[in-house]
Amino acid sequence: NAGVTQTPKFQVLKTGQSMTLQCAQDMNHNSMYWYRQDPGMGLRLIYYSASEGTTDKGEVPNGYNVSRLNKREFSLRLESAAPSQTSVYFCASTRSDRGVTGELFFGEGSRLTVL
Amino acid sequence: GEDVEQSLFLSVREGDSSVINCTYTDSSSTYLYWYKQEPGAGLQLLTYIFSNMDMKQDQRLTVLLNKKDKHLSLRIADTQTGDSAIYFCAESRTSSASKIIFGSGTRLSIRP
Numbered sequence: 001n002a003g004v005t006q007t008p009k010f011q012v013l014k015t016g017q018s019m020t021l022q023c024a025q026d027m028n029h030n031s032m033y034w035y036r037q038d039p040g041m042g043l044r045l046i047y048y049s050a051s052e053g054t055t056d057k058g059e060v061p062n063g064y065n066v067s068r069l070n071k072r073e074f075s076l077r078l079e080s081a082a083p084s085q086t087s088v089y090f091c092a093s094t095r096s097d098r099g100v101t102g103e104l105f106f107g108e109g110s111r112l113t114v115l
Numbered sequence: 116g117e118d119v120e121q122s123l124f125l126s127v128r129e130g131d132s133s134v135i136n137c138t139y140t141d142s143s144s145t146y147l148y149w150y151k152q153e154p155g156a157g158l159q160l161l162t163y164i165f166s167n168m169d170m171k172q173d174q175r176l177t178v179l180l181n182k183k184d185k186h187l188s189l190r191i192a193d194t195q196t197g198d199s200a201i202y203f204c205a206e207s208r209t210s211s212a213s214k215i216i217f218g219s220g221t222r223l224s225i226r227p
Contacts, residue, residue, distance in 0.1 A: 004157070031212060042119060042203065042217035043158070050213065058213065090157055094212045104150075104212050106157025 002026050006091050006107035013081045013114045021076040021110050023091030031097040032074035033058075033104065034066060036087040043090065049074055050097040081114045088112070119218035121204050128226045133191040135221045137204030140185065144206040147180060149189045152201040152220065161189070161202075196225050 004025045013019055025032065030051050035043040035058075045058030049068040063085060065077045074093075078085055088111050092104040118140045127133045139147070145166045150158040164171045164178045164187075171178045177190040187206075191198055204218040 033212065040123065040219055042205075042219045044217075045213065048213045056213070092157070092212075097212050098210060103160045103163070104158070104215070106159065108155065108157050 004091055004093055004105055004107035006089075006110050008110060009108065010111050011113070013078075013112065015082060015114060017081050017114075018077065018079050019081065019112075020078075021089055021091070021112075022073070023075065023107060024073045025091075025093040025105070026072065027093060027095075027105065028071070029093035029095050029105070030071070031094050032068065033092040033094075034064070034074070034076045035090045035092065036060065037090060037109070038087050046076065046089075048097070078112075081112075083114045086112060086114045119204055119206055119216050121202075121218040121221045123219065124222050124224070126224045126226060127194050129194060129196060131194055133189075133194045133198065133223055135189045135191075135202050135204075135223065137187040137189075137218055138185055139187065139204070139206045139216075141206060141208065141216075142185065143208045144185070146207045146210055146215075147178075147187050148203075148205040148207075148215070149176075149178065149187075150203040150205060150217075152203065154200070158203060191223075194223075194225055199223060199225050 033048040034046040047066040091107040148163045149161040175192045179188045201220040203220045207215045
C-alpha cells in the first residue's frame with residue numbers, strides 16, 4: 001500500500017526555470033494538500049483541493065499553481081522558480097477536508113533547491 | 116493571527132521520559148494534534164485531543180492539555196532510540212484539515 005507518493009524526491013533548479021511536483025494517493029481520499037517546510041518554521045499550506053474539481057489558496061500561494069488532475073493526483077507547479085522557493089515540499093491527503101479528526105497522510109517530501 | 120510555538124530541540128537519555136511542550140495562541144482551538152516526522156519521511160499523526168479533554172493516554176504516550184494556559188504537552192514514557200524524530204504540535208478551530216496550523220517542530224534526540 002503506497003499511500004501518498006511524490007516525485008521527484010530531489011530537484012535542483014536555476015532561477016527562472018519551471019517545474020512540476022507530482023503527487024498521487026491510492027487511498028481514495030477526496031482532499032489533497034501541498035505544504036512547504038522551511039527550517040525553524042512549521043509546515044505552511046500552499047494550496048489545497050478539498051474535492052476533485054476544486055482548488056483553493058492556502059497561506060503562501062504566491063509563485064505557485066496547482067492542478068487537481070483527477071481524484072488521485074494533485075500537482076504543484078513553479079512557473080518561474082526563485083531562491084525563496086528553496087524548501088522541502090510535502091503533499092498530503094485526507095478522506096475529507098471536513099473529516100472528524102483532520103488526520104493528514106503525508107508523502108515523503110520533495111527537496112527543491114533553486115540556485 | 117494564530118501561532119503555535121515549540122522549543123526546537125530536546126535531548127533525553129534512553130529509558131527516561133520525554134516531555135515535549137507546545138503553546139498556542141488561539142483560544143478557539145478545538146482540535147490539537149501531535150505529528151511525528153522520522154528522518155527522510157513525511158509527517159504521521161501520533162495522536163490528537165479535543166479541547167474538552169484534559170488528558171489522553173495511548174500506550175507510552177500521554178497528552179496533557181491546559182486550556183486555560185493554552186499549553187499542550189506530549190509525554191513519551193520509556194523513550195527508545197526509535198522515538199528519535201521531529202514532533203510537531205498542531206491546532207485547528209475546526210476539523211477541517213486545511214485550517215490546521217503547525218508548530219515548527221521539536222527535534223528529539225536520544226542519548227545512550
